[in-house]
Amino acid sequence: MALGGNPVFNGKTFRSATRGGTQAAGAGTTMYAGQTMADQQQLEHMYKQPSAGPAQTGRMTFDDVIVKTLLCLGVVLVGAAIPAFVLRDLALPLMVVGALGGFVLGLVNAFRREPSPALILAYAFLEGLFVGGLTMFFEAMWPGIAVQAVVGTFIVFGVTLALFKSGKVRATPKAMKFFMIALISYALFSLVNLGMMVFGATDSMFGMRSEMIPGTNIPFGVVIGLFAIGLAAFSLIIDFTSISEGVRAGAPQKYSWTAAFGLTVTLIWLYVEILRLLAILRGSD
Numbered sequence: 001m002a003l004g005g006n007p008v009f010n011g012k013t014f015r016s017a018t019r020g021g022t023q024a025a026g027a028g029t030t031m032y033a034g035q036t037m038a039d040q041q042q043l044e045h046m047y048k049q050p051s052a053g054p055a056q057t058g059r060m061t062f063d064d065v066i067v068k069t070l071l072c073l074g075v076v077l078v079g080a081a082i083p084a085f086v087l088r089d090l091a092l093p094l095m096v097v098g099a100l101g102g103f104v105l106g107l108v109n110a111f112r113r114e115p116s117p118a119l120i121l122a123y124a125f126l127e128g129l130f131v132g133g134l135t136m137f138f139e140a141m142w143p144g145i146a147v148q149a150v151v152g153t154f155i156v157f158g159v160t161l162a163l164f165k166s167g168k169v170r171a172t173p174k175a176m177k178f179f180m181i182a183l184i185s186y187a188l189f190s191l192v193n194l195g196m197m198v199f200g201a202t203d204s205m206f207g208m209r210s211e212m213i214p215g216t217n218i219p220f221g222v223v224i225g226l227f228a229i230g231l232a233a234f235s236l237i238i239d240f241t242s243i244s245e246g247v248r249a250g251a252p253q254k255y256s257w258t259a260a261f262g263l264t265v266t267l268i269w270l271y272v273e274i275l276r277l278l279a280i281l282r283g284s285d
Helices: 012-048 060-087 086-112 116-140 147-167 173-198 220-249 255-284
Strands: none
Touching: 060 086, 060 116, 060 220, 060 255, 086 116, 116 147, 116 255, 147 220, 147 255, 173 220, 220 255
16 A cells, blocks of 8 residues: 655655554554453452451451450469469469569550550560469468459459440440549558558458448458449440440551450459459458
8 A cells, every 4th residue: 555655655665664553553452452351350350359457457446356365364363373273382472573564564565655566565464473372362261262253354354245236335425534533542441451451550361341331241352343343344334335436437457456465454453453352352251
């Protein structure tokens, strides 16, 4: 086919180049069409896939919190086994080390802006030393009290979770105000009671908790213990609320460690309060 009167366009060189260019263009068109078909197939495959969940997008999930909480509690049990079964002769010093170390790391983890899995697990281990030593001390005096405390903790946890899921109990702003007032009051009482025990103002095993309510045979510690267990239970409600809001808001996955730390702290507190309440009840028999 004649390309025109210009000899340049009709020359052999141009015709060769044109054929080469036409072939290249045809090859390019074929490649583009093939790539387009491949892209369409990929898009269709992607559309058919289920939507990415929180785990795939690096967000906190309930499963993450459960797994990490179980891991923390497992480390607590490992720590508790050392004074309970491995180094029973060193149970008392290990309990003291665990109590002091756990208190310090608890504050560190509570005030860190970014959660540290290593520090959280270290806290769980130290608290395990404390809980294990304390449990064995009471178990030696009142056999079977450890099992009773564990069962009691599970019962309170289960009932609290059921009430939260049913929507019957919520951490409302008004309830939070009462909780903070009650918590501060209980903390002050505990400090005063501890001071009286340390400085010899009382020789009772549990300080003022061991004293009887006037006109009754009920130790004052029973009322205080039930009050403290109620505070710990409501603290679980606060934990559940925070976890639900974090998952709903799409919090980064790393904060599932913070949630696990909060639950571990509350569960240890709840267990200790139940253990002490049982000791007061059995000691008054």
